[in-house]
Amino acid sequence: MEPILKTTNLSIKFGEHKAVDGVNFEMPAKHFKSIIGPNGAGKTTFFNLISGELEPTEGDVFLKGASLKKKSSVERTRLGVGRSFQITNVFPNLTVLENVRLAVQSKRKVRFDMFRHFLQYKNITAEAEQILQQVLLTDKMHQVANQLSHGEKRKLEIGMLLALDTEILLLDEPTAGMSLEEVPAILEVIRSIKERGDKTILLIEHKMDMIIDLSDSIMVLFNGTLLADGTPKEIMDNETVQQAYLGGLAYE
């Protein structure tokens, strides 16, 4: 079966530095793949190349066999490649519900007009509330976004990504900067998305122990190159990975 997402020789140079270097990767639909690798390995740059924020120096990205070379990041989102929002894309003075409602609206490409589209407006609100339930933010629905804790902001980012309803979710370190108490809730949110079974998920995570039992497969980036790609067990048992990465860095 055609992989849903594939890269061929994907590479980008910043000056003389190859941040992503000839990466060939593919994944089937509804698969959960994690990307690990030490600081500066090229993980976020790899995401930026897939989502279209950066243009490759060489190589290409394919969605269901079709080249994305000429597609902007907005077009890629429309085609089904969703990248988690950074909190900077969230309207800080709007409530959590209002933010998610706007993301639902943007997916539906409708203009807000409460009188002419009252029914549609109710549908959008219902969908936004359902998403907030999924990301465990129902009790914060009416709170202004900039008053959320760090962990809650990350849940909101995931909620806004879900609102766009893309087939593929690119999640860049959703637990970054979180306090230890906040981590289980975000992992629960991710697990529940996986268990619904309708998304293809690519997740960058630093902390190996967090993703072992979530992932169908794990790929390891090192100095911009793809060092290994396999089941969690294969990656744990891989000697090159152990030497390059697991020898201390993964649990730092």
Ligand SMILES: Nc1ncnc2c1ncn2[C@@H]1O[C@H](COP(=O)(O)OP(=O)(O)OP(=O)(O)O)[C@@H](O)[C@H]1O
């Ligand atoms: N826009 C840019 N201009 C120049 N160099 C860049 C740019 N973006 C990334 N780099 C460099 O590319 C390399 C890969 O960075 P990247 O952020 O992708 O790594 P990472 O694996 O995501 O690291 P981390 O785990 O720390 O987030 C680094 O050496 C970084 O300094």
